[in-house]
Amino acid sequence: MTLLNRFLRRLRRQFLESSALFLNIIRWTLLATIVGAIVGGSTALFIHALHGSIHLLHKLPYYFFLLPVGLWLSTYMIKLLAPQAAGHGTEKVIDAVHRREGRMYPGDAPVKLTATVITIATGGSAGKEGPAAQIGATLASLFADIFRLNKQDRKKLVICGISAGFAAIFSTPVAGALFGVEVLFLGQILYEILLPSFVAGVTAYQVSSWLGANYFWDPLQIPDVINEALFVQVIFSGVIFGLVAILFIEALKWGHRFFQTFKDRPHFRPLFGGILLVGFGLLGASEGLGLGVDSLERVLSGESCPWWLWIFKSVATGITLGAGGSGGVVTPIFVVGASAGSIWGRIIGADPALFAALGMVAVLSGCANTPIAASVMGLELFGPSFGPYGAVVCVVSFLMTGYRGVYSSQILARQKSEILTAPLNQPIPSEGKVSLEFDTRKKFVRIQHFFEDFRNWIRGVKFWRH
Structure with missing residues (x-):
């Protein structure tokens, strides 16, 4: 009887655990699908507005003469209407995830969309993935607030917004999902957000494709055998x-x-x-x-x-x-x-x-x-x-590249190399610099260790002894 009771208790515990995980999978699949569809639709709208503006203005022989006016308009539109939307988009989303539990400002999306269209259409050298990620994260944050989700859930949905925006803008659903969970920390992936990021990325890609937003990529002809x-x-x-x-x-x-x-x-x-x-x-x-x-x-x-x-x-x-x-x-x-x-x-x-x-x-x-x-x-x-x-x-x-990057809000979670280190759990050094002090009590690089190890390795290789 005791063995039967133990078996039943274990079976019940296993059933409850699997049921909770299953319900959590269903919940996040549903939430991520909704966010992915929203972001895919908004990204398609952004792409069509951008490409339409480019097609219109680039008919002019010297369209780039509009650059001073275009940069001035985009700068002051953001400064007056959404100052927190300044920058290249993804950087602001990373900062919001780390500092504000993913809370974004609803006014950022339309202002960022319009300012980016003006900048690029008049000839500014910039990309479209940052605004797409910021627009997607803003809509995801707004969705979380409307349905009164808690801070952790809002943060997860905002990360899904990054993944969905990247996936839709470049037609790369898997890479987009991974980008959203990899870009937040240097050396660490948030595994608990993998499923919703994949679902949001694939959904956003499908929706944007249905709405006519596609890239031109073609496979390369490379031999299957490694050369x-x-x-x-x-x-x-x-x-x-x-x-x-x-x-x-x-x-x-x-x-x-x-x-x-x-x-x-x-x-x-x-x-x-x-x-x-x-x-x-x-x-x-x-x-x-x-x-x-x-x-x-x-x-x-x-x-x-x-x-x-x-x-x-x-x-x-x-x-x-x-x-x-x-x-x-x-x-x-x-x-x-x-x-x-x-x-x-x-x-x-x-x-x-x-x-x-x-x-x-x-x-x-x-x-x-x-x-x-x-x-x-x-x-x-x-x-x-x-x-x-x-x-x-x-x-x-x-x-x-060492400890450099275009996203200075990235948190350094793991060292890139044992011969070059920087303080952990802090934003990556803004200038890509690390200290070169040779104090063994401090966690800084000691370049001479590398040369000593290399010399010892050479001495220890067996073929030198023949």
């Missing part, structure tokens, strides 16, 4: 792409610091930034203005691009966002990475289309500190044969 020589090239290319990512990050910081000198006369800041970009356009660098999707499509198809495109796109994005323009950073990252990869592929005598794709995902990995999401994006966009090469180049680029 060892190409694999070695890819590893060393990851170092190059890491350096390109550092340049992009520093260009954004330079733009912010440069335009801070206008704080006594803030109304001159967007006007001067617009005039700088107009000057670049007149000098023949208009290919680096706007979204840059046409240039991205060309280099991914194997066509050549100007050698300076990746440099100018980095500087133009820093000027646009530093001057007060509204927009994201991932689309410019794609253009920078793909153009640099295409040029690098031609230099080493490799397939420029393949290395453009590798550069695109690798620079994203290094800039955003999201190697897993970037690797999966490569699989989704360019096919399964791209997987091994994409994964290794993303990880190498991620390591090369």
Whole structure:
């Protein structure tokens, strides 16, 4: 009788546990589906408004002459109507998750949408994923408030909004879901939000696709058998792409610091930034203005691009966002990475289309500190044969950038390397710097340990003894 009672108690406990988990799965599937549908619809509206405005204004021969006015309008629209919506979107959402339990301001969505359309349509160098993530997170936060969900549930739904916005904007449901849960912390993934993020990402992708918002991606023709020589090239290319990512990050910081000198006369800041970009356009660098999707499509198809495109796109994005323009950073990252990869592929005598794709995902990995999401994006966009090469180049680029990133609100949860450390559970260092003090009582890098370990390893390798 005692054994039977124990068995029944265990069976009852197991039944209650499984039932609770099942009901929780059903609950979050339903909530994430609703949020994904809302974000997918709003993202499609945003994309159509943006592309329609671009198509209309770019019929003008010198459309970028509107840049000073466009930057001024977007800057003061945000300043007067939604000052908390300034910046490149995703950064504000990360900050809201870490500091305000995911609470967003309802007025951010329409203001961010309009300001971004004005910035990019007039020629500002910015992307569309940041505003899509901010709009999606704002609608998710509003949905949580309407149904009076608690703080933890609201935070989860806001993260689902990031995933859904990214998935819908780039037609990458799995990578979008992973991006939302990976971008919050450097070195840590929130597993409890994986299911709702996947559901929201897939739903947003489907809804936006039904509404006609699609990207141009095509799989690459790569042999299924891994080529060892190409694999070695890819590893060393990851170092190059890491350096390109550092340049992009520093260009954004330079733009912010440069335009801070206008704080006594803030109304001159967007006007001067617009005039700088107009000057670049007149000098023949208009290919680096706007979204840059046409240039991205060309280099991914194997066509050549100007050698300076990746440099100018980095500087133009820093000027646009530093001057007060509204927009994201991932689309410019794609253009920078793909153009640099295409040029690098031609230099080493490799397939420029393949290395453009590798550069695109690798620079994203290094800039955003999201190697897993970037690797999966490569699989989704360019096919399964791209997987091994994409994964290794993303990880190498991620390591090369050190403790830098385009999202300074990211919390450092794990060290990137045992030879280079920084304080944990704090935002990543804004300048990408770590202390080089050689005090063993402090948790800082000791470079000499690396050389000592390497020398000991060489001495201990057996083939040296023969």
